[in-house]
Amino acid sequence: MAAKRKPGLPALPPVQAGPILHATPLVERWFWHYWQRLGLPESELALLALTQDRREYQRWTGKRLNFMVLGCYCYVQFAGKVSSSMADRASCKPGQTEGRRASAMVPLPGFSEGSLSRPAVMEGASELARHRHCIFIEPDMQPRSIEVTVAHELIHLADRVRGTPRRHRHHGYDSIAADEAAITGYDLEELRRLLHEESARREQLRRARAPLRYIYVCPNCGKEYPRARRYSRPVSCSLCDKAYNPRYRLLLARELL
Numbered sequence: 694m695a696a697k698r699k700p701g702l703p704a705l706p707p708v709q710a711g712p713i714l715h716a717t718p719l720v721e722r723w724f725w726h727y728w729q730r731l732g733l734p735e736s737e738l739a740l741l742a743l744t745q746d747r748r749e750y751q752r753w754t755g756k757r758l759n760f761m762v763l764g765c766y767c768y769v770q771f772a773g774k775v776s777s778s779m780a781d782r783a784s785c786k787p788g789q790t791e792g793r794r795a796s797a798m799v800p801l802p803g804f805s806e807g808s809l810s811r812p813a814v815m816e817g818a819s820e821l822a823r824h825r826h827c828i829f830i831e832p833d834m835q836p837r838s839i840e841v842t843v844a845h846e847l848i849h850l851a852d853r854v855r856g857t858p859r860r861h862r863h864h865g866y867d868s869i870a871a872d873e874a875a876i877t878g879y880d881l882e883e884l885r886r887l888l889h890e891e892s893a894r895r896e897q898l899r900r901a902r903a904p905l906r907y908i909y910v911c912p913n914c915g916k917e918y919p920r921a922r923r924y925s926r927p928v929s930c931s932l933c934d935k936a937y938n939p940r941y942r943l944l945l946a947r948e949l950l
C-alpha cells in the first residue's frame with residue numbers, strides 16, 4: 694500500500710553539482726547503468742537524491758514508507774506551493790481503508806506552502822530547481838532485486854520527466870512491469886518471482902517484529918484478516934467491494950494471546 698501520510702516537514706536535499714547518492718557501490722553502478730539505458734537527461738542529475746535509509750527518505754520527502762516498500766520514487770515539485778507524488782514498489786495489502794485508494798501507488802496530497810522547510814533554498818533557486826527526484830532503494834535484498842528495483846524507480850522518473858507518469862494497475866503485470874523487463878532483459882516471470890521472494894522476506898521480517906494478534910472478519914463473505922495491530926480507522930473487505938463500503942466493514946473476531 695501507499696506510504697502513510699504523516700505531517701512531517703520535507704527537508705529537501707540541496708542542489709549540488711551532481712546527484713546525491715547515499716547508496717552502496719552496487720546501487721550506484723546500476724543507477725548509472727539504467728540512467729543511460731533510459732536516456733535520461735543530464736540536467737536532472739543535480740536534482741536527484743537517492744538513499745537506502747528510510748529515515749533519510751522520510752526527511753527529504755516528508756513521507757513515511759510502509760515497511761513492505763522495496764523501493765520508492767517521489768517527485769517533489771514547487772509551484773507556489775510544494776506538492777509531490779509517490780510511486781512505490783511493494784506488494785498490495787488486503788483490506789480497503791476508508792478514504793484511501795487500494796492502489797499501490799497513490800498521489801499524495803500536496804504540502805501547504807508553510808510546510809516548506811527550506812525556503813532559503815527556494816528563494817535563490819533557478820528555474821531548474823523547481824522540482825526534485827527522490828528515490829529510496831531497500832538495502833536488504835538479493836543483488837538481482839536491487840538491480841531491478843533501481844531500474845523500476847528510474848522508469849517512474851523517466852515517465853515523470855517525459856510528463857507521462859503512470860499508476861500501477863498490478864505490480865509485476867502492468868505496462869511498467871513490461872518496460873522493466875524490456876530494459877533489464879529479465880523476463881516477466883523472473884521479475885514476478887523476485888518481487889514475490891522479496892515481499893515474502895519483508896513479510897517474514899515484519900512478522901518477527903510484530904506478530905499477528907488480531908483476527909478481523911468480513912461479515913459478508915467471512916474472509917479473515919489477521920493483523921498485528923488494531924485498525925485505527927474503519928476498514929472494509931476488499932473482496933466484497935474494491936472501494937471502502939461500510940456494509941462490509943471488518944469486525945474484530947478474536948484476539949490471539
Ligand SMILES: [Zn+2]
Nearest residue numbers: 780781782861
Ligand atoms: Zn512502481
Ligand SMILES: [Zn+2]
Nearest residue numbers: 911914930933
Ligand atoms: Zn468480504
